[in-house]
Amino acid sequence: MDVLKIATAGSVDDGKSTLIGRLLYDTKSLTDDKLEAIAQNSKKKGYDYLDFSLATDGLVAEREQGITIDVAHIYFSTAKRSYIIADTPGHVEYTRNMVTGASTSQVAIVLIDARKGVIEQTKRHFFINNLLRIKDVIVAVNKMDLVDFDESNFTKIKLDMLSLQENAVYKDQKITFIPISALNGDNVVEKSENMLWYQGTSLLDHLENTSIEDVKDVTQTRFQVQTVIRPKKAEYHDFRGYAGKIKGGDFSVGDEIIVLPGNTSSTIKEIHFFDQTFEKAVNGTSVTLTLVDDIDVSRGDVIVKANELPRSEKNLTATVCWMDKTPLQAGKKYKVQHGVHKVVSKITAIKTLIQPEELGTKHDVAEALKMNDIGEITFKVNKELHFDNYAENKENGAFIFIDPQTNTTAGVGFIG
Amino acid sequence: MMKVLENNALESESIYIFREVVAQFEKPVLLFSGGKDSITLVRLAQKAFFPAKIPFPLLHVDTGHNFPETIAFRDKLVEELGLDLIVRYVQDNIDAGKVKEESGRYASRNMLQTETLLDAIEEFGFDACIGGARRDEEKARAKERIFSVRDDFGQWDEKNQRPEVFDMLNGDIELGQNVRVFPISNWTELDVWSYIQKEGIEIPSIYFAHKRDVFERDGLIWSAHDEYVFREKDEVITQKIVRFRTVGDMSCTAAVESNAFTIDNVVKEIRESSISERGARIDDKRSEAAMEKRKQQGYF
Numbered sequence: 052m053d054v055l056k057i058a059t060a061g062s063v064d065d066g067k068s069t070l071i072g073r074l075l076y077d078t079k080s081l082t083d084d085k086l087e088a089i090a091q092n093s094k095k096k097g098y099d100y101l102d103f104s105l106a107t108d109g110l111v112a113e114r115e116q117g118i119t120i121d122v123a124h125i126y127f128s129t130a131k132r133s134y135i136i137a138d139t140p141g142h143v144e145y146t147r148n149m150v151t152g153a154s155t156s157q158v159a160i161v162l163i164d165a166r167k168g169v170i171e172q173t174k175r176h177f178f179i180n181n182l183l184r185i186k187d188v189i190v191a192v193n194k195m196d197l198v199d200f201d202e203s204n205f206t207k208i209k210l211d212m213l214s215l216q217e218n219a220v221y222k223d224q225k226i227t228f229i230p231i232s233a234l235n236g237d238n239v240v241e242k243s244e245n246m247l248w249y250q251g252t253s254l255l256d257h258l259e260n261t262s263i264e265d266v267k268d269v270t271q272t273r274f275q276v277q278t279v280i281r282p283k284k285a286e287y288h289d290f291r292g293y294a295g296k297i298k299g300g301d302f303s304v305g306d307e308i309i310v311l312p313g314n315t316s317s318t319i320k321e322i323h324f325f326d327q328t329f330e331k332a333v334n335g336t337s338v339t340l341t342l343v344d345d346i347d348v349s350r351g352d353v354i355v356k357a358n359e360l361p362r363s364e365k366n367l368t369a370t371v372c373w374m375d376k377t378p379l380q381a382g383k384k385y386k387v388q389h390g391v392h393k394v395v396s397k398i399t400a401i402k403t404l405i406q407p408e409e410l411g412t413k414h415d416v417a418e419a420l421k422m423n424d425i426g427e428i429t430f431k432v433n434k435e436l437h438f439d440n441y442a443e444n445k446e447n448g449a450f451i452f453i454d455p456q457t458n459t460t461a462g463v464g465f466i467g
Numbered sequence: 468m469m470k471v472l473e474n475n476a477l478e479s480e481s482i483y484i485f486r487e488v489v490a491q492f493e494k495p496v497l498l499f500s501g502g503k504d505s506i507t508l509v510r511l512a513q514k515a516f517f518p519a520k521i522p523f524p525l526l527h528v529d530t531g532h533n534f535p536e537t538i539a540f541r542d543k544l545v546e547e548l549g550l551d552l553i554v555r556y557v558q559d560n561i562d563a564g565k566v567k568e569e570s571g572r573y574a575s576r577n578m579l580q581t582e583t584l585l586d587a588i589e590e591f592g593f594d595a596c597i598g599g600a601r602r603d604e605e606k607a608r609a610k611e612r613i614f615s616v617r618d619d620f621g622q623w624d625e626k627n628q629r630p631e632v633f634d635m636l637n638g639d640i641e642l643g644q645n646v647r648v649f650p651i652s653n654w655t656e657l658d659v660w661s662y663i664q665k666e667g668i669e670i671p672s673i674y675f676a677h678k679r680d681v682f683e684r685d686g687l688i689w690s691a692h693d694e695y696v697f698r699e700k701d702e703v704i705t706q707k708i709v710r711f712r713t714v715g716d717m718s719c720t721a722a723v724e725s726n727a728f729t730i731d732n733v734v735k736e737i738r739e740s741s742i743s744e745r746g747a748r749i750d751d752k753r754s755e756a757a758m759e760k761r762k763q764q765g766y767f
Contacts, residue, residue, distance in 0.1 A: 054476055083741045121610045121628065126603040126655045135653060147630050154632040277486040282519040290518060296483045296634075324472050325514040335474040337482035337515070350490055374630050388635055391487065451635050458639035460629045 053263050058137045058152040060180070061162030062172040066193045070162065070233035071125055071138055072103015074255065077240035080127035100234065122148045131259050146423040147374035149179055150463060154449070158261060159185045160254075165198045165230070169211040171408045177212070178407035181219045182370065182425070182465065184445065187261055188226045191254060196232040200245045205230045221442075229254050269334065270444045271359040272300030275390045276352045280339055292323055292339035293348055295391075298446050300356075302340070303331040307357040310348055311437045316357060317344040351392035353437045361447060363435045367466055370405070370441075371420060371428050375454060375461035378419035379428070385461065386453035387432055390446070393453075394432045402427040420462075428464075440467030477654055478511065478662070483634065484613060484650040485515035485597075489522055491638035492595035492646070496553070498584070499525040501537035502714040503670050504599030504651060507659050509544065510668055511650060512597075524551035526596075528583050530576040531558045532695040532716040540671040555587045571697065575718040585621045588645055595638070597648045603655045613652050619643040656712075660737050664730045674733065676710045676725045687721035712737075 061067040072089075075081045081089070086101075093102040125136040137152035153159060159180045163173055180188050190212055198204045209228045216226060229238055230249055237243035240255045252260070280292040302308075306319045322329045323339040332338045340354065348354075355361060373379050379398065387396040404417035404426045420426045441448030452462040488495050497512065499505045512521045527541060545552045557579045560566045566579045588596065602609045612628050614636045629637060638646055651659065663670060680691040682702040690696055691704040695717045698704075709722035710733075723742075727733040 121625070123606070123609040124602045124653065125609065126653075128655075128657075133655070133658075151630040151632050155634075277483070278490045280516060280519050284518065287518045292518075294486050294515070296479060322472065323517070325517050328470075329472040330469045332472040333474050335476060335479055336472050337479040337486070338472065339517075386639070388637060390635065391490070446633060449633050449635075451632060451637060453637055453639055458637070458641060460632070460637045463630070463632045 054133045054135060055158060055258060055261065055263065056135045056137070056156045057158045057160060057258070058139060058149075058156035058180075058185070059160045059162065060139055060149050060153070060176040061193075062164070062167075062170065065162040065164050066233045067138065067162050069103050070160075070191065070193065070231070070239065070254075071136055072101075073233050073236055073239045074136075075125070075127050076101075076103065077236060078127050078129055078255070122152045129255070129259060134258065146175065146179070147372065149176065150183070150372045150374070153180060153183045153185060154463065156185065157263070157267070158187045158189065158258065160189045160191055163190060163192050163208055165192050165194045165204045165208070168204075168208050169215070173212075174215060175407040177215055177219075178425075179372075181221045181224060182372075184221050184224070184442065186223075186225060188224055189254065189257060190226060190228045191233075192228065192230045193233050195230045195237060195243075195246065196235055200230075200237075200243075202230075202246070202248045205249075227251070227257055229257065267334075268299065268445055270299040270439070271361070272302060272334075272356055273298045273361065273439075273444065273447045274302065274340070274354040275392060276348055276350055276354065277391050278350055279348065290341070291345075292341050293354065294337075294339045295354075296337045297332055297334060299334065299444055300359075301331060301333045302338075302356075304329075308342070308354050309357050309360065310342075310346060311353045311355065311361070311363060312435055313347070313352075315344075315346050317342040317346055319343075353392075355437075361437045361439050361444075363437050365433075365435050366399075366429065366431045367436065367438075368402075368427065368429050369450075369464035369466045370425065371452070371462050371464045372425050373420040373422055373462045375457075375459060376422055377454065377457075377461070378421045378424075379452070379462060380419045381428075384455060386455055387430075387436075387450050388453060389436050389438060389450040392436070394434045394436065396430045396432045396452070399429045399431055402429065436466075438466050441465035442467055477651075477658055478514075480634070480653065481511045481650040482515040484636065484648065485512050487614075487636045487638065488595050488597060488648050488650075489516070491636070494591065494593050495523040495595040495597060495648075496526045496591070496593045497521075497523060497597045498599075499527050499541065499552075500599075500714065501527070501533070501541045501671060502599070503659060503663060503674060504601065506544070506668060506670055507654075507662060508597065508599050508650060509548070509550075510666060513548070521548070521550060523597075524553050526553045526555070526584075526587055526593075528580045528587065529554050529556045529558075530580060530716040530718075531556060532576055532718050534671070534673050534711075534714065534717060536671045536673045537714060540669075544669075553587070553591070555583050555590075557583050559583070560586070575716070577715060577719040581621070588621065593645060594640065595646045595648050597650060599651055600649050601654050601656070601659070602649075602652050611647075611649060611652065613649055614638055615647045615649070616640060617645050617647060621645070657734075657737050660730075660734045664734050670730075671714070673711045673714065675730075676708050676728045676732075678706055679709050679722065680704050681707050681709060681722060688723065689721060690717050692717055 059067050123138045127134050139149040139152035161176050192205050192208050231238040238253045242253050274295050276293045277295045280294050320341045320343045322332045381398050381401050384397050387394050401417045439447040448466045450464050451460050454461040557576050566582050612631050681688050682691050682704050710725040727736045
């Protein structure tokens, strides 16, 4: 069964958690004991309806304040497939969590309150999903019950959003608009009787009909070596296997490859997975490769097909979303982790500060990037990175900055 | 026909995580309870490093209130796979007066495990503890990172967690800190059972239906074992055909009535169940925030 990963984004009180609770409830994914707990706690809070956000707001502070602080992962499945939802907070100060959630997702749901329309937060969410190049975005216009299920509210929001898309960098993004009421379940799982003017599918139907092929990235094959496997057993005396995850494409025995750095050529001898060998391994598999030639390969080195070389450079340009309390400053040194490969970097310049609310069109000169700022920077690294532009290969075009003092993940960057 | 390795996304992700642990840490350890999740971890670790053997030991924090079947199973597994097993006992901390045993109806040693675990981490200098927690189990766990940093006291700072973007795992820590690693974070209970079925993984017999002396309290079925589990005089012992869906120690794990004698029956039962796995965990019933509180204190 395949897995579809979804990120949700919305402002405070847009009803995101309620929507997720509704999806769980209507797909019968909430078990009796969880439902009972929700019913009890809703009653304790004096609500006369089931507050589904209680199913997802897992921290005490979240339930106290009635808001989502941190990304939560929620799991449900239908007869067709499994779903993982990254429920991300709507507060502006938690934008870093939205980027986090979106980075692991194939589909995004952006919630808009039908009464409020497109607000600054919506633009920020739209921009981030565009920056991260999420292929399939669903704009769920929620609380339609509070505007008498009126089509004109929905149409206005749709036109506003489409005008945002005109200025977007990533133009091929597919956007689908669905009017819903998460609280009452209109157009969430079942099509609503209250909005006969709406011709499209329900939210769940849209998800069920999204094929993984449509949202998956298929590019050139990239294989970063995570660890070298040397069994030190008599029967595997000379075994030297390179363990890693195949990304972007596939590998077959006999493929001519190049190891970077060093540009050393060799050929794939065997593909091991547990106690078996395979002639071919597809995109996404975690395997152990052996090579025909005895060459020097270690953690962080990259194996690619001979005719599919990535870029190898020391001076890079990237768009960065900053996630740490200590701002990013020009001249500062950070560790860079590109996939599993760690190098040392120095920020050479902050070129621009991008205003997501203006959809990235307004560029200011910036001294520093503060937490939740997005900007373009240049930096240099002590050893070449073997990368692709983020636009061409997401996984090989993204990296993180690690603060050398605190070791925390301070920012995420998109090369190109 | 060409022999092609197709992708099992969850399995591939877990293997990737195991390899990152070994590459990024000096002294990892796998926290092994003898339950289905930690048994699944052992299989995934085997796959990650084959043909080399699993390059870290297992640590069992023994509450002394175990199901005997689990201990027998543990010892057999360790022997067969040639693994290193470390056992540390909650009883030792009780005897030394470092922790106080709970008393009364709901007395359990579940909370006391934390202290023993933290002691073991310090004793051996473990910098990464691999555990079988899953995000679908419980809503505080749904907020947990795959690499989750703990301070010198083993505490979880839930409001200040490192962002985890794409699949990049940042294992950089300061001396004294350690990381809890959850390779099957994204698996559901059904995913685990389906995997056990597909791979033909052996699990302790208490996961399958069997006859057991039990008594009922608060709508849950408790093991009747007066040495470990407190029982009121009016709580009558009966015999029932039951199995366990989750295995903690005897005082914190309730049984469910079941006729699932085989793995195929178990998978079918889970698929059709309307009660969640932790619905039978007595330790979670203490309060809505029970798990979060335990995690802040260093519980795994």
